[in-house]
Amino acid sequence: MRPILLQGHERPLTQIRFNKEGDLLFSCSKDHTINVWFSDNGERLGTYDGHNGTIWTVDVDSKSEILISGSADNTMRLWEVRTGKCLYTWEFPTAVKRVAWSEDDKQLVCITEQRMGYQGAVRIFTINRENPTQQSEEPDAMFHPIASKATVCAFASPSLIVTGHESGKVALYDWQTGEEVAVNERAHSMVVTDLQLSPDRTYFITSSKDKVARVHDSRTLDVLKTFATETPLNSAALSSQKPYVLIGGGQEAMSVTTTSLRQGKFETRFWHLVFEEEIGRVKGHFGPINTLAVLPSGKGFASGGEDGFVRMHHYDESYFRAKPYGDLEVDL
């Protein structure tokens, strides 16, 4: 496989996302820009300019019409995917660390950081899709997760928000009441760095700095599968079509210069979802992998690294033929 190198960023990547069909890849980085790429040939369609700080997070709706982004300039912005025009800007007292759309494209959830005396908050907005430039400034609901601050979040169901926390806790909140419905305090022992839902939102995968990635049930938050590695993890993604998970991480950025490339493990690792065994690795990045995304068609994946590159991989024929566990097939 010959990956396509996307060099649209000058600083470490923070998050990459495919749209529903998988033809567009959105990438955001610490260099204040959001890029959108055609995933099949790596052509850059455009950039979304306007943020004035590290962009921590992006998410696109299922119709690929509206893009949402959260940044360290304390704003969350709504963009028109097609033109790159900024439709609306929300201002918050602190940086926006994570945004996510709901399944029906009507609502979005965002996490703002706990800093400068402000509590970390989770806000839910209903989006006016008819007239996207007219949005309500006030959220539908807002709650403050107690104790540890939230780092990642997503809509587990229309009424429930699943969050990952700095302490390693994973929790489920009813956003209307702000009530903690379920909690798994010991999901991880360190900060949760990524959370990605399965297509049907019944289970999700989390990665953590404690070197472990876990698959949880979306209702009970029970740990279903555990993938233990030897490096801090920054991202984990569920493969589609095949029962694999992709895990990326590596040495902390600050200790990169003191460890060899070999030791750093800057590889995307493929693990088997069911057997919890590592089955393959993809090399390439010169720094830790910060974010991973899988093509919804299951025909490839992209990785964004601390080195500022996005690598778009389209699997070879051999990937689809490979049967690491013989004829044993897993229905997904």
Add this chain to the structure above:
Amino acid sequence: MATAAASWADDVDEFELPKLPKPKQTIDENGIITIEEIVINDDGKKVKVTKKIRKKIQKAVVEHAVAERRQWAKFGKEKGSSPGPQVATTTIERENVILKLTAGNKDVDNEPSEEQIIKDNLKKSGAGQLKCRLCSGGHYTAKCPYKNELAGLDAMGEKAGGEDDFGAAGDEGAPTAGASTIGGKYVPPSMRAGARGAGESMRRPGGIGRDDLPTLRVSNLSQDATDSDVRDLFSRFGRVERVYIGRDRDTRIGKGFAFVSFEDRNVADQARQKVDGLGYDNLILKCVWSQPKE
């Protein structure tokens, strides 16, 4: 002003440029485009570059929405760019990245560091450890109680025949197969299991190796000191077995250190005490016991 300045410089450049023929482009019946071009390479030489290109159109059936998005005009920093990927932002990795999916944990891939391999091998060659080649018990193979039963097996497994049973030889069942394939790397014979460790010498065992002689390391030695100079200096204490002066491999100039081996340890000790701190050719010599190679 700027245009004027640019123009005279440009004029000269253009004058210097030799006329190059235009690239020739031909298409053969298989649809392979051949472009022949004559260019000047970095050394200023004219070279002919032949490029063969085969265009293959890949068709894909996609959803309507996807096809429509393909027609979108570029925006932001890409506004006005020509269709297709731009060289500045999109490149294809030259190296082929291989993803091999196999069962079983990939810990085998975690090649141990060089140091670890050496350490492991040293451990395997086991100083002072005894291991019977037949039953892996802690005794000499020759004294194995199961000798009669297992001897036949041993003959089959033993390829590196002629291995002696000298003290430290802690051979395993099949030393060659086990160790020479660590991580698929070549392992020199001296590092393999069953070797006596680094610096294996033909003189040993039995005869006296040079390491067994009491040896002094003399440093801060003058560059000009020769073998005979050093031998003269030390032979007043007793019989000098060997003198070695470290020299630069190419220039043969002394590197400022030497090894002197004596026959008698007491003589060597005496010489060490006398010579350490001695002024010699405007330099103060330092003389210590030589540390045997690890």
